[in-house]
Amino acid sequence: MRVSRRxxxxxxxxxxxxxxxxxTTWAADYPDRPIHLIVPFAPGGNxxxxxxxxxxxxxxxxxxxxxxENHDGAGGSIGAAYVxxxxxxxxxxxxxxxxxxxxxxxxxxxxxxxxxxxxxxIALTSYVPHVLIMSGKFEAKTLADxxxxxxxxPVTVATSGVGSASHMTLERLKAATGANxxxxxxxxxxxxxxxxxxxxxxxxxxxxxxxxxxxQSGKAHIVAIASAHRSKLADDIxxxxxxxxxxxxxQSYIGVLAPAKTPPDIVARLQKAVEQGLMPGSPAASRLVxxxxxxxxxxxxxxxxxxxxxxxDYAAMQxxxxxxxxxPQ
Numbered sequence: 001m002r003v004s005r006r007x008x009x010x011x012x013x014x015x016x017x018x019x020x021x022x023x024t025t026w027a028a029d030y031p032d033r034p035i036h037l038i039v040p041f042a043p044g045g046n047x048x049x050x051x052x053x054x055x056x057x058x059x060x061x062x063x064x065x066x067x068x069e070n071h072d073g074a075g076g077s078i079g080a081a082y083v084x085x086x087x088x089x090x091x092x093x094x095x096x097x098x099x100x101x102x103x104x105x106x107x108x109x110x111x112x113x114x115x116x117x118x119x120x121x122i123a124l125t126s127y128v129p130h131v132l133i134m135s136g137k138f139e140a141k142t143l144a145d146x147x148x149x150x151x152x153x154p155v156t157v158a159t160s161g162v163g164s165a166s167h168m169t170l171e172r173l174k175a176a177t178g179a180n181x182x183x184x185x186x187x188x189x190x191x192x193x194x195x196x197x198x199x200x201x202x203x204x205x206x207x208x209x210x211x212x213x214x215x216q217s218g219k220a221h222i223v224a225i226a227s228a229h230r231s232k233l234a235d236d237i238x239x240x241x242x243x244x245x246x247x248x249x250x251q252s253y254i255g256v257l258a259p260a261k262t263p264p265d266i267v268a269r270l271q272k273a274v275e276q277g278l279m280p281g282s283p284a285a286s287r288l289v290x291x292x293x294x295x296x297x298x299x300x301x302x303x304x305x306x307x308x309x310x311x312x313d314y315a316a317m318q319x320x321x322x323x324x325x326x327x328p329q
């Protein structure tokens with residue numbers, strides 16, 4: 001029987017588009033609408049700053065629009081769970097960091113997602129060391145002075161939240177020094193800044209990128225940086241090692257992930273956009289360096305390399321939690 005052109009067109013119109021288009025065609029059309037990049041912390045912190053840089057360069061790389069959204073709460077777990085359960089089509093991505101990827105799975109029994117199986121690593125972008133920064137109203141100028149003062153009167157230390165990377169670093173520092181620090185959790189690194197400047201909290205354990213402008217302006221002062229070497233951006237700041245806590249280093253890392261089962265060709269396109277956007281000397285790479293971050297290596301900017309990085313950090317955080325006596329709840 002001969003099928004007329006009109007009947008053929010009508011039948012094609014009734015057929016689901018997904019049945020007519022191959023995965024390759026989908027990838028070729030990607031993106032045909034805005035990509036939502038979820039930052040699982042409040043605005044103003046390191047994850048938010050780096051996430052917005054990453055969003056801009058990914059949008060350029062895939063020739064699309066990337067909209068950055070903040071879904072904060074529970075140390076980054078709310079935003080991470082949101083992405084983990086999103087449709088795996090490349091239109092909902094996560095700005096991932098230590099808290100939701102490496103720490104929260106150790107500290108919490110019921111997250112609602114598994115970072116190792118429910119999320120697909122795309123690329124690591126950068127990492128930044130942690131620092132202990134004191135309010136301008138706190139007289140102690142060295143780490144030794146701060147520790148000594150804490151043994152007379154507890155010193156309040158703000159972090160970006162319970163289960164955050166900076167919280168874990170604080171617990172490690174307490175275990176290593178015996179300092180009497182009182183943890184004051186906030187909803188992100190940016191949220192703690194006003195109270196630190198005003199003196200409502202004595203200090204903060206936070207990312208160097210968040211603390212550096214405060215240190216440079218004299219609104220607060222960093223007493224130690226948790227890196228192997230002093231930063232070229234502020235070489236007046238000693239390392240924790242130089243300050244008597246031998247071998248003490250800590251950092252926050254930032255990378256981009258998608259829901260598991262996102263088509264590999266879409267993951268590859270996004271990964272390539274990050275890699276190209278962070279080439280040495282690029283505006284994005286220069287911006288990260290100016291903030292005190294270290295750009296990831298080429299291997300870490302691959303999906304496989306970032307996945308290996310997360311697993312290694314997960315193991316390190318398990319050891320840190322044991323050292324600090326932290327138990328999953």
